[in-house]
Amino acid sequence: MAARLIAAVMIAEEMEREGRQNLVIIRRRLRDSMNPFDIAEEEFIRLYRLPHEGARRLIEAISPHLQQPRRRTRIPKSIRILCCLNFCASGSYQRRIGQDYLNCMSQTEVCKSICVVTRAISNLLLNxxxxxxxxxxxxxxxxxxxxxxxxxxxxxxxxxxxxxxxxxxxxxxxxxxxxxxxxxxxxxxxxxxxxxxxxxxxxxxxxxxxxxxxxxxxxxxxxxxxxxxxxxxxxxxxxxxxxxxxxxxxxxxxxxxxxxxxxxxxxxxxxxxxxxxxxxxxxxxxxxxxxxxxxxxxxxxxxxxxxxxxxxxxxxxxxxxxxxxxxxxxxxxxxxxxxxxxxxxxxxxxxxxxxxxxxxxx
Incomplete structure (x- = not known):
């Protein structure tokens, strides 16, 4: 009985782990298939409070100073920066920001992005x-x-x-x-x-x-x-x-x-x-x-x-x-x-x- 219970727990944990891995892959595919700069200027400004030109200038200014993980499912720096802008503009919860079809990020990654990007902007561009x-x-x-x-x-x-x-x-x-x-x-x-x-x-x-x-x-x-x-x-x-x-x-x-x-x-x-x-x-x-x-x-x-x-x-x-x-x-x-x-x-x-x-x- 105990062995069956242990086996069932191990199977459940394995299924949960595979589910998380699949979700990461799905998010990556969605990010790769969407380009925020393809949306109309008016909608872009509504989401990020900057026009395309301003967002590109911001990305070029701080991207070199952001660390990029080497893992295969890493999130592009531009998406992290735009995710932070979306948070500042909307004030929504992190999970809600991550569920946006242009971001496709977990709540943890949204939190990391907000902290890293706001620190970079504050340190590099404030003056x-x-x-x-x-x-x-x-x-x-x-x-x-x-x-x-x-x-x-x-x-x-x-x-x-x-x-x-x-x-x-x-x-x-x-x-x-x-x-x-x-x-x-x-x-x-x-x-x-x-x-x-x-x-x-x-x-x-x-x-x-x-x-x-x-x-x-x-x-x-x-x-x-x-x-x-x-x-x-x-x-x-x-x-x-x-x-x-x-x-x-x-x-x-x-x-x-x-x-x-x-x-x-x-x-x-x-x-x-x-x-x-x-x-x-x-x-x-x-x-x-x-x-x-x-x-x-x-x-x-x-x-x-x-x-x-x-x-x-x-x-x-x-x-x-x-x-x-x-x-x-x-x-x-x-x-x-x-x-x-x-x-x-x-x-x-x-x-x-x-x-x-x-x-x-x-």
Whole structure:
């Protein structure tokens, strides 16, 4: 009796093993028979958020840096990259991504592809596609756009924060990712120009951190401060009233009288800041894995790489003029004011703001 039971178990295991091997072969044949680049441009953009040309450029840029297994059923690098793009665009579960007729991959391979490709894009392309303006020519171009659209001079970028939901991390520091709305997230600092192009990104902080804390500890603030003291006193970022007023960061005046120069200044800064809200909305509209209802089921570190990857893809999509999606508008978790924020020497910032109002909004 025992021998029969053992034999039956061995037969079942052998059949299961053969079934897995056959499934791998079937997936390979399906992949070999399908070429994602054969589908129409419109459908390709819907699946991957890039046109054929942009996807080919991306594949050429990172393929040499991806390891390729030597096994006979190995998955082509191009399929791995497109699988990752499909995940970023849809935010679907890994098993669902693998079952797509253009991918034909197991859940395990989808997971590997997402991790490898997002890391490669984050490490190799982030500095190429996410660039803060450092030359007079770049700054003047951005200033002109803001001036044309909002009548606010000197602006080289709009600043805001957004929360990207993640699963509760299995770490002793889990509490730093729990935000005020009682879900776990990363608080991502975004700076963009008026044309919605992301100029700077900081995805290192947990959801518990306020926007102002993320800004105060950022390398970008240190760069702006250094530039100011070296003579760059005619350029600044703009933020909402949750940020401190600084010489290099203009914020609204609190509760100005109606019809006053300060009120006109506030109207201009609100109009100018609208671009960063639209940028974040379009970003999450293109890449649904960033939406709150598509929580990232990854560690905070891997989630940060996915966020960086999606920022690169966002700028690439703008470069290739991909039609803008319907923007995703989400609740401001941090709120507008932060009166308990540690104020750095604010006299200079307030003086510059008063001079700006006196010169341009009288």
């Amino acid at each position: 190429e596609w996410i660039k803060f303006p450092t030359t007079d020519r770049e700054r003047n171009r951005i200033k002109r756009r803001f001036m044309e659209k909002s009548n606010l001079p000197g602006v080289i970028g709009a600043l805001d924060g957004t929360h990207i939901a993640i699963v509760p991390p299995n770490t002793a520091r889990e509490h730093i990712y729990l935000n005020r709305k009682h879900f776990h997230s990363k608080n991502v600092q975004v700076v963009c120009d008026y044309d919605l192009r992301i100029l700077a990104l900081n995805a290192q902080h947990g959801g518990r951190s306020h926007d102002s804390h993320v800004w105060r500890t950022s390398r970008l603030r240190e760069y702006m401060r250094t530039t100011y003291w070296l003579g760059g006193s005619s350029s600044w970022l703009i933020g909402d009233s949750g940020y401190p007023q600084e010489p290099w960061l203009m914020t609204p005046v609190h509760d100005p009288p109606e019809g006053s120069p300060e009120a006109r200044y506030n109207a201009a800064i609100i109009l100018a800041r609208n671009c960063v809200e639209r940028c974040i909305g379009v970003w999450k509209g293109w890449f649904r894995c960033l939406r709150r209802d598509r929580t990232l089921h990854y560690s905070p570190e891997k989630a940060g790489q996915i966020i960086n990857c999606c920022a690169v893809l966002h700028n690439m999509a703008l470069y290739y003029r991909v039609p803008l999606p319907q923007a995703i508008l989400e609740e401001d978790i941090n709120g507008q004011r932060n009166d308990n924020f540690y104020i750095i020497p604010a006299e200079d910032g307030s003086t510059i703001r008063r001079r700006l109002i006196a010169q341009h909004f009288r």
